[in-house]
Amino acid sequence: MSINRLPTIKEIARKLNISTSTVSRALHDHPSIGWVTTMRVKQLAEELNYEPNFSAISFKQRKTFTIGVLLPNLSEAFFSTAISGIEEFASTKKYNVLIGQSLDDPEREVRILESMKNHRVDGMIVSVSKNTTSFEHFEQLQHYNIPIVFFDCIPERTDVHYSACNLQTGMLKAIETLVAKGITNIALINGPAHLNASKQRQQIYFKGLKMHNIPYDPQMMQTTDLSKEGNLAAMDKLFSLEHPPKAIITFNDYLALDAIVAAKARNMVINKDIYFISFANLPIWSYMNERPLASIEQFPHLQAEKATEILFSLMEAEPGIEVKKPCYQQVIFDSELILHSL
Amino acid sequence: MSINRLPTIKEIARKLNISTSTVSRALHDHPSIGWVTTMRVKQLAEELNYEPNFSAISFKQRKTFTIGVLLPNLSEAFFSTAISGIEEFASTKKYNVLIGQSLDDPEREVRILESMKNHRVDGMIVSVSKNTTSFEHFEQLQHYNIPIVFFDCIPERTDVHYSACNLQTGMLKAIETLVAKGITNIALINGPAHLNASKQRQQIYFKGLKMHNIPYDPQMMQTTDLSKEGNLAAMDKLFSLEHPPKAIITFNDYLALDAIVAAKARNMVINKDIYFISFANLPIWSYMNERPLASIEQFPHLQAEKATEILFSLMEAEPGIEVKKPCYQQVIFDSELILHSL
């Protein structure tokens, strides 16, 4: 068993008695190389199963053909779906994907970003950690000319590129659906108040209530830190009310899982005594026999794919150092309400 | 906003009026560089926030510092847990992880392996696709001196490195547990017959029955292609028997999910009329109110971590071309039966 070396451009050149530059150009269909030579090179390359050495090109071009992805948690279905969208798009462009999880810890976020910079990623896709408040670490990357596209969890600024999801369409539709069933005491269990995502849900919640002339009762909106204990505590509060809710909109699916368990512990029948609406729409619902009435789908795959597309457009435009009026690409998808058949 | 360049060894050398080779050696604590110079270099490097250029090193060393991971399906919790184990270990060694999904398609497997080779991965961790029968494509990598460590789904050969899980401990314990509850008509819904994983389960099933003097009834062992339809068909067969089973061991968790749905469709009460034992132990069970009596935990994180450890030992030993008597590292963990509290 001999140990093979992968063929190089030099080998091809030697075997054909031409120079390496000719081989290189031939492989790139450079016009200054004759038809015959080009064909001979390509054929031999094919025979030898030649593949360009990534490291060499990356070195020479000062590009790593790698994009960094930084998101809160890979193990959440939402994000792994997103990764899959990113990976698909990137692989068509022959790019690699380097993944980092912030675990919603701002310090980890900073460290990972630093490490990505040192790995010389060509661009980044970021879903901001839930607890991040500062923006410097992102700004720093721009000094090194590394473009960033945010998705899903985006910073509250106008000078960034992003691809996100408009929760309003799905959430208003959810409230509308509940009202149509004659339900008006609708609660919201929201995430931590400082989150952009929480603020959005709250505003839409207000708007939805107003649209249907439902007065807002502050006790019907609870928040949780999204821990199991926090989730159960929020449920406790809602059910210790004089008029407990008939329907609950939950910040996300995981919260809904806990909430459903809590409701059952109170001997309530799901989708009869109590209705749930969740954000995200995990695939496991189809296996559960007690599930929310509906979920608000945010199309993580689509969002992430679009973010990747934007990133590539930025990376490809990069060389033009002409900093024309900075034009930020911002795409927003509409969320949709998906009813779970019962 | 000026555009920074990441500092290089050359810059450090220039600023200190020494040669790049000295800087390089100093950074590596080479003994031939004096204490003072070494310190001066290190300090300046620190100040400038110097990080070695990966591409350059990778190019020069003919190593990519990347390991390839090839597994059937990233979206299965079992494998994403495994990835996490691999990623953790690799990142401590400053290695990157390149992921490929075979989707249990042998052709994709071959293609991905080829692509990994061309990406010049330094080593591979592979969980073989369920439908793979040949071994050539793996052998080919060895010609290029790329070590492979298999995990979980391993080929039936002795001349490979692997980290796997011994199903016997958990599965025998499962049968023992059932028998202790007075249940003896225990069925097995197995995966495709040609799978190594299926053969193992079958053998242990036989062994377990024999240990408790339960006669083997061929009708109590069904197989499925693991599609939803196949799974339901297997359940149909079992329940059209004269003496349907009281307990069913399922090839994996996903099959168990379908099987539970099928049982409920027959108005059976789970863990009363019928008991299930599943392989894998998905985290979602804790949220489901109808779950198997127990699951056989195979410790994917641990398995994968160990596989990575073995891979690194191989990659580090690599240079010694002295092909001493090929010694294969093979680690087997015991599975455990995890009871689900009801």
Place this chain on the structure above:
DNA sequence: TCAAATTACGCAAACGGTTGCCTTACTTTT
């Protein structure tokens, strides 16, 4: 006191591929 050993560092090539510029040999043009 002079050869030998040691210390501390520099020189330059190499890794594989790309690219600006130059050269050679034809082919056109006038």
Place this chain on the structure above:
DNA sequence: AAAAGTAAGGCAACCGTTTGCGTAATTTGA
């Protein structure tokens, strides 16, 4: 027929780091 243009391809530098070998300065040994 001489000047100019074109087609096809070679030369060599470069990207950042590592490393074998060479060398100057200093120390050691006898």
